[in-house]
Amino acid sequence: MPANVSRCRVCKEPAVIDLPRHNAHFCGEHLVQLCNRQMAKAIEDWEMFTPQDRLLVAVSGGKDSLAVWDMLVAAGYQADGLYLGLGIGEYSDDSGGYVRRFADERGLKLITVDLRADYGYDVPTAAVATKRVPCSACGLSKRHLFDRAAVDGGYDAVVTGHNLDDEAAVLFGNTLRWEIDYLGRQLPVLPAANGFPRKCKPLVRLTERETAAYCLIRGIDYVVEECPMAAGNRHLAYKEALNSIEQQSPGAKAAFYLNFLTKMSPLLAGSTAAARGDVGTCGRCGAPTTGDVCAFCRLIEKSSTHEAVPVEFVLDKRIRR
Amino acid sequence: MPANVSRCRVCKEPAVIDLPRHNAHFCGEHLVQLCNRQMAKAIEDWEMFTPQDRLLVAVSGGKDSLAVWDMLVAAGYQADGLYLGLGIGEYSDDSGGYVRRFADERGLKLITVDLRADYGYDVPTAAVATKRVPCSACGLSKRHLFDRAAVDGGYDAVVTGHNLDDEAAVLFGNTLRWEIDYLGRQLPVLPAANGFPRKCKPLVRLTERETAAYCLIRGIDYVVEECPMAAGNRHLAYKEALNSIEQQSPGAKAAFYLNFLTKMSPLLAGSTAAARGDVGTCGRCGAPTTGDVCAFCRLIEKSSTHEAVPVEFVLDKRIRR
Numbered sequence: 001m002p003a004n005v006s007r008c009r010v011c012k013e014p015a016v017i018d019l020p021r022h023n024a025h026f027c028g029e030h031l032v033q034l035c036n037r038q039m040a041k042a043i044e045d046w047e048m049f050t051p052q053d054r055l056l057v058a059v060s061g062g063k064d065s066l067a068v069w070d071m072l073v074a075a076g077y078q079a080d081g082l083y084l085g086l087g088i089g090e091y092s093d094d095s096g097g098y099v100r101r102f103a104d105e106r107g108l109k110l111i112t113v114d115l116r117a118d119y120g121y122d123v124p125t126a127a128v129a130t131k132r133v134p135c136s137a138c139g140l141s142k143r144h145l146f147d148r149a150a151v152d153g154g155y156d157a158v159v160t161g162h163n164l165d166d167e168a169a170v171l172f173g174n175t176l177r178w179e180i181d182y183l184g185r186q187l188p189v190l191p192a193a194n195g196f197p198r199k200c201k202p203l204v205r206l207t208e209r210e211t212a213a214y215c216l217i218r219g220i221d222y223v224v225e226e227c228p229m230a231a232g233n234r235h236l237a238y239k240e241a242l243n244s245i246e247q248q249s250p251g252a253k254a255a256f257y258l259n260f261l262t263k264m265s266p267l268l269a270g271s272t273a274a275a276r277g278d279v280g281t282c283g284r285c286g287a288p289t290t291g292d293v294c295a296f297c298r299l300i301e302k303s304s305t306h307e308a309v310p311v312e313f314v315l316d317k318r319i320r321r
Numbered sequence: 322m323p324a325n326v327s328r329c330r331v332c333k334e335p336a337v338i339d340l341p342r343h344n345a346h347f348c349g350e351h352l353v354q355l356c357n358r359q360m361a362k363a364i365e366d367w368e369m370f371t372p373q374d375r376l377l378v379a380v381s382g383g384k385d386s387l388a389v390w391d392m393l394v395a396a397g398y399q400a401d402g403l404y405l406g407l408g409i410g411e412y413s414d415d416s417g418g419y420v421r422r423f424a425d426e427r428g429l430k431l432i433t434v435d436l437r438a439d440y441g442y443d444v445p446t447a448a449v450a451t452k453r454v455p456c457s458a459c460g461l462s463k464r465h466l467f468d469r470a471a472v473d474g475g476y477d478a479v480v481t482g483h484n485l486d487d488e489a490a491v492l493f494g495n496t497l498r499w500e501i502d503y504l505g506r507q508l509p510v511l512p513a514a515n516g517f518p519r520k521c522k523p524l525v526r527l528t529e530r531e532t533a534a535y536c537l538i539r540g541i542d543y544v545v546e547e548c549p550m551a552a553g554n555r556h557l558a559y560k561e562a563l564n565s566i567e568q569q570s571p572g573a574k575a576a577f578y579l580n581f582l583t584k585m586s587p588l589l590a591g592s593t594a595a596a597r598g599d600v601g602t603c604g605r606c607g608a609p610t611t612g613d614v615c616a617f618c619r620l621i622e623k624s625s626t627h628e629a630v631p632v633e634f635v636l637d638k639r640i641r642r
Contacts, residue, residue, distance in 0.1 A: 175496055176566065176573060178580040180588070237569050241562040245497065248558050252497060259499040267501070267588055 017213050020250035028217040035214045038205040039071050046189045048200040053156035055079040055200075056111075058146050059102075061095030061223040064161030066102055067211045068203050070220060072159065073108065079159065082149050084142060085114035087122020088134075088229055089311035095223045102220065111153070113145055120304030123229060124314045129306035130299065134229035134314060137299060144287065144296035150197040157198040165208045167201065168257045169238040176238075184268040187261065194279040195288035204257070228315060338534050341571035349538040356535045359526040360392050367510045369521040374477035376400040376521075377432075379467050380423075382416030382544045385482030387423055388532045389524050391541060393480065394429065400480065403470050405463060406435035408443020409455075409550055410632035416544045423541065432474070434466050441625030444550060445635045450627035451620065455550035455635060458620060465608065465617035471518040478519040486529045488522065489578045490559040497559075505589040508582065515600035516609035525578070549636060 006015040008027035015025030019034075026034060042048070049055060055072060059065040059081045072079040083099045086092050096112075103110035116122045121129070126137035150158045167186070174182040192198040203211060215222055230236070246253045281287070282294035289295070327336040329348035336346030340355075347355060363369070370376060376393060380386040380402045393400040404420045407413050417433075424431035437443045442450070447458035471479045488507070495503040513519040524532060536543055551557070567574045602608070603615035610616070 176577045178577075178584040180584055234570070237566060241565055244562055244565075245558060249555070256497045256499075263499040263501055 016217070017209075019210070021207075021246075021254060023250070031210070031213055032217055035067070035206055035210060036071055036075065038210075039068070039202045040075070042188060042202050042205045043200075046187075046200075048189045048202060049077070049157050049159075049198075051076055051078070053078070054154065055157055055159050056146070056150045056153060056155040057081050057159045058142070058161075059083050059099050059110075060161070061098040062161070063215045063220075063222045063224075064163050064166075064203060064208065064211050066098070066161075066220050066222050067214050067218075068159060068161040069102070069108070070218060071214075072202070073106070080109040080111060080153075080155075082111045082113070082146060084145055085112065085116070086138060086141070087114075087116045088124065088227060091223070091225060091228055091311075094225075098221055098223050111149060113149065115141060116308075119300055121300065121306070122308070124311050125306050125309040126299060126303040127229070127314050128309045129303040133233065135233055135235075137303070138229065140295055140299055144294070147197055148285075148287065151195070155197065157192075157200050159200050159202060161203055161211070162201040163203045163206050163208050163211055164254060164257060165239055165242075167204050168242055168253045169235050171257055171260055172238040172242055173234060180268065183264070187265060195281070205254075207253075228311065231315075337538070338530075340531070342528075342567075342575060344571070352531070352534055353538055356388070356527055356531060357392055357396065359531075360389070360523045361396070363509060363523050363526045364521075367508075367521075369510045369523060370398070370478050370480075370519075372397055372399070374399070375475065376478055376480050377467070377471045377474060377476040378402050378480045379463070379482075380404050380420050380431075381482075382419040383482070384536045384541075384543045385484050385487075385524060385529065385532050387419070387482075387541050387543050388535045388539075389480060389482040390423070390429070391427075391539060392535075393523070394427070401430040401432065401474075401476075403467060404431060404433045405466055406433065406437070407459060407462070408435075408437045409445065409548060412544070412546065412549055412632075415546075419542055419544050432470060434470065436462060437629075440621055442621065442627070443629070445632050446627050446630040447620060447624040448550070448635050449630045450624040454554065456554055456556075458624070459550065461616055461620055465615070468518055469606075469608065472516070476518065478513075478521050480521050480523060482524055482532070483522040484524045484527050484529050484532055485575060485578060486560055486563075488525050489563055489574045490556050492578055492581055493559040493563055494555060501589065504585070508586060516602070526575075528574075549632065 006018060006025040007013065008015045008030050009022075009024035010030040010033070011027060013027045016028050017031055018025045022034075055077055057065065057069045057072065057079050059069055061083070069079055069081055081099065081103055083096060085096060099110065102108075123134050123138045123141070126141070127134040130137055146158050146160075149155075167188075171183075171186055174186065188201045188204045190196070190199045206214075214220075242253050242256070278290050279288050280290065280292075282289045282297055283292050284297040285294060287294045287296065327339060327346040328334065329336045329351050330345035331351040331354070332348060334348045337349050338352055339346045343355075376398055378386065378390045378393065378400050380390055382404070390400055390402055402420065402424055404417060406417060420431065423429075444455050444459045444462070447462070448455040451458055467479050467481075470476075488509075492504075492507055495507065509522045509525045511517070511520045527535075535541075563574050563577070599611050600609050601611065601613075603610045603618055604613050605618040606615060608615045608617065
């Protein structure tokens with residue numbers, strides 16, 4: 001072994017990853033330890049949940065959601081999985097396969113919901129039917145169905161795998177337009193309120209590079225491809241802009257997100273629609289909504305009556321941003 | 322003339338510049354008109370000053386400060402210039418030359434202050450003496466001496482040439498760290514208060530590309546080089562990150578800055594030290610300060626007793642960020 005090999009900060013064994021924002025290298029074992037500690041700190045700092053809570057983890061088949069499910073189970077939490085079939089062609093087929101294999105191999109409970117089978121539409125069709133970008137219909141469907149599954153199943157909280165890069169990019173986008181309502185809601189834990197379940201993001205202190213390394217070390221197979229519908233969306237441009245800042249100033253991304261939570265969030269408390277108490281009940285499905293009929297029921301109405309649209313059509317038409 | 326030449330949105334004559342954020346091209350005459358109108362709108366929207374006010378324009382010799390002085394005089398405002406000799410070698414010599422020629426050719430009153438001759442230090446020396454980046458000592462010196470000259474000369478307001486790119490980049494930097502105090506003060510006009518003069522930035526609605534085109538069309542010679550001390554500073558990285566966003570979404574930069582002013586600034590009102598009334602008087606020079614001795618007097622104390630440092634020393638040592 002060459003003398004100048006990088007060594008783990010903790011045990012001085014050869015390192016497998018360097019983390020400039022921590023100004024350190026780590027071996028596999030201590031990278032996993034770092035990930036577990038960062039998750040534990042997030043859960044504790046924001047009082048997300050306790051081992052007595054029943055958690056529903058929204059799993060996509062990607063590295064982040066499988067990592068958080070794995071870490072929660074390893075830490076002794078009661079965590080079932082929820083997979084949502086979005087109908088995005090091969091991408092969805094592959095993703096679902098990774099999720100099912102992960103759950104099967106570990107004997108974990110997995111709930112599945114399929115947009116086409118259960119609600120009569122899929123994301124590409126919804127994009128065309130609503131004349132919006134696919135990410136819009138997809139995000140709306142996910143939020144609604146995660147919430148419903150948690151409430152119906154009596155879970156104490158919905159858990160998602162959002163990482164630091166995700167949260168910083170969303171924060172950056174909302175900041176670029178100063179979307180005060182969205183900024184006011186961007187917290188690592190949203191308490192249950194107005195019929196919505198509690199929502200928690202235990203991985204907000206970990207970057208996507210760290211969760212990818214975690215999966216590699218833990219032998220977790222995940223879908224590596226980005227969703228084809230998301231190609232070219234603004235979220236990716238925001239990530240790139242932040243990455244260029246991060247490269248010049250390691251730690252800048254974490255400071256952007258974490259300082260927002262400590263210094264700006266408190267100033268925005270009470271500015272959101274939910275905080276103002278403008279929430280009623282959907283006349284069709286009973287879900288909480290600020291209108292008469294919730295956005296999900298309006299989406300179903302438009303999309304389930306529309307002729308099914310293949311993924312390729314949406315990609316060809318470049319309806320996406 | 323080829324048939325497919327771009328034409329001015331206003332007069333349909335051949336255009337000299339395209340402005341994607343306005344989705345239009347302009348000829349020289351109507352680009353100047355656009356600049357004048359954007360300045361007039363800024364002055365009016367934020368009630369900066371009236372033709373009865375005596376204005377002191379801080380001029381560096383760069384495009385923005387000479388453009389704003391030119392536009393103000395053309396619009397009938399009473400505007401004198403203030404040039405601060407920073408002692409940054411050839412760069413300062415060149416800059417001073419452009420300012421003096423501009424004033425002489427137009428018969429405008431120019432006040433000059435020289436850091437070395439009047440206060441016994443210069444920016445490179447101050448950087449070494451304070452062990453800080455040059456931009457830190459430079460900004461501190463400028464703010465203090467602009468304020469003092471305005472108060473001593475009985476001016477109603479200090480005017481600076483800060484453009485949209487400058488303000489958006491500063492806003493981005495302060496946002497990345499959520500510097501609430503700085504964010505609360507980042508306004509296109511700061512009213513006179515606590516012994517500070519009123520400060521106005523009439524060009525915040527114009528990009529640096531637009532002010533450069535204005536100078537070209539109006540035949541204004543300006544120093545084109547960036548300050549050598551500023552090379553590699555974070556401000557430039559923030560400009561690049563915003564430019565990459567702007568290229569994908571023309572108008573995003575203006576929306577970032579202008580939406581901040583309308584949507585976020587009001588939420589921050591009252592959060593700054595000045596608003597809290599924590600301002601006293603410097604025991605040495607009488608300037609307003611939140612401490613016993615103002616930061617400028619502390620800077621003089623350190624820098625004027627230090628052996629003079631040439632520009633090249635600072636550049637070689639790469640003390641700058």
